Amino acid sequence: MKKWMLPLTTLTATAVLLGVTPTTATLADTPQEIKVLMNNKVIAFPDAKPFVDENDRTMVPVRFVAESMGATVDWMPNTQFVVIKLPGKDIRMRVGETKASVNGASVMLDTKSVMTNDRTYVPLRFVSENLGADVKWDAPNNAVLITYKNPTNNGGGGGIPTPADPGYLIDAAAKGTDLWGRPVRTTNLPKNAADFPYILQDVPNEMYEMQYAKNVLEDRPFESTKQLSNEFKEVFRKEELDKWDALIRKFYGLVLNVDCHTITNDWENQIAEAHGGLKPFNLHGYVDWVKSNQIQIQGSVEPESTMTYSQNGMWYVRTKIKYQVLHYNEKKKVLYDALYNLPPCEMGVLYTGYVDVPIYVGLMDDKTPYTRFVDHNATLQEHSWIVPATN
Numbered sequence: 001m002k003k004w005m006l007p008l009t010t011l012t013a014t015a016v017l018l019g020v021t022p023t024t025a026t027l028a029d030t031p032q033e034i035k036v037l038m039n040n041k042v043i044a045f046p047d048a049k050p051f052v053d054e055n056d057r058t059m060v061p062v063r064f065v066a067e068s069m070g071a072t073v074d075w076m077p078n079t080q081f082v083v084i085k086l087p088g089k090d091i092r093m094r095v096g097e098t099k100a101s102v103n104g105a106s107v108m109l110d111t112k113s114v115m116t117n118d119r120t121y122v123p124l125r126f127v128s129e130n131l132g133a134d135v136k137w138d139a140p141n142n143a144v145l146i147t148y149k150n151p152t153n154n155g156g157g158g159g160i161p162t163p164a165d166p167g168y169l170i171d172a173a174a175k176g177t178d179l180w181g182r183p184v185r186t187t188n189l190p191k192n193a194a195d196f197p198y199i200l201q202d203v204p205n206e207m208y209e210m211q212y213a214k215n216v217l218e219d220r221p222f223e224s225t226k227q228l229s230n231e232f233k234e235v236f237r238k239e240e241l242d243k244w245d246a247l248i249r250k251f252y253g254l255v256l257n258v259d260c261h262t263i264t265n266d267w268e269n270q271i272a273e274a275h276g277g278l279k280p281f282n283l284h285g286y287v288d289w290v291k292s293n294q295i296q297i298q299g300s301v302e303p304e305s306t307m308t309y310s311q312n313g314m315w316y317v318r319t320k321i322k323y324q325v326l327h328y329n330e331k332k333k334v335l336y337d338a339l340y341n342l343p344p345c346e347m348g349v350l351y352t353g354y355v356d357v358p359i360y361v362g363l364m365d366d367k368t369p370y371t372r373f374v375d376h377n378a379t380l381q382e383h384s385w386i387v388p389a390t391n
């Protein structure tokens with residue numbers, strides 16, 4: 001979300017950007033990597049590292065921090081906007097601009113968000129404080145300390161669980177809202193409503209009612225979301241489900257956003273990482289093909305982990321999808337896909353719909369997740385409903 005801009009800065013420069021004067025660091029000190037801690041826990045930046053920009057502001061990859069605070073993050077490729085949302089919070093920033101909007105009000109920034117190696121970087125302090133956090137500079141450890149309390153745990157990506165809300169999917173329906181603060185409904189239910197712990201108010205019935213993957217293994221019967229969340233209660237916690245969602249966003253963020261002018265061989269490494277380290281045979285050579293075939297694609301996904309089911313021993317997460325193929329020379333292997341039977345890809349057409357993404361979740365003692373990755377058989381050709389957008 002691997003090859004990135006490392007923060008080659010000094011303690012002095014970093015402290016200035018956070019409004020703190022260091023007491024012991026000098027310009028002669030050896031540059032150190034900037035660490036970011038939230039509630040005393042280090043936020044991992046596995047590929048895209050924080051850095052200090054020319055305006056002495058700490059820039060971070062937007063998803064890592066925002067989702068750690070329970071926010072959802074959407075990228076609008078056509079307009080270059082990043083949208084960060086929490087209940088009661090709506091932050092919108094455009095790459096390259098020194099202004100943003102917070103709940104509709106225009107706000108001037110002292111630096112601009114940037115796109116570096118296909119990652120959107122935003123000012124750490126601005127985003128964190130506008131999501132309700134306190135930000136301090138720890139000079140001795142070259143670290144940014146974020147203190148964040150979210151008592152309702154209404155975020156969309158890793159908020160802080162509280163005793164009043166342990167974050168179990170199966171228990172959410174009784175509260176009238178789900179684990180992310182979204183309202184549920186009890187009328188106009190889909191035909192298969194019994195398969196789910198609750199039905200979301202803003203999700204159409206067609207998404208719930210899309211056909212499940214076919215059962216081809218008699219000894220691995222179908223299990224619905226409700227069954228799985230009862231059987232694997234510790235797995236179906238908000239904290240874990242957020243990790244699934246982030247993984248799927250990362251994987252299809254790569255698949256649906258390729259550009260022949262900017263893609264590098266590291267793209268394949270990132271795809272392989274999302275596959276748990278496996279490089280499927282059809283992954284080899286795709287980067288070169290994107291360049292020679294002049295492929296350009298833009299798109300995004302929104303996983304709905306509250307619609308997770310098991311079929312044939314595989315777990316599937318139903319996911320909203322939207323993409324547009326902007327260019328290719330030859331209509332062949334346009335999108336990276338397990339089947340390569342060409343998902344819908346007419347040039348210039350905006351496609352929307354749903355796809356069931358297969359994921360592997362490794363469990364210890366049949367209950368504690370220790371690994372997760374997108375299965376190498378992930379495809380847009382099966383277990384999906386994708387059509388041209390109507391508006």
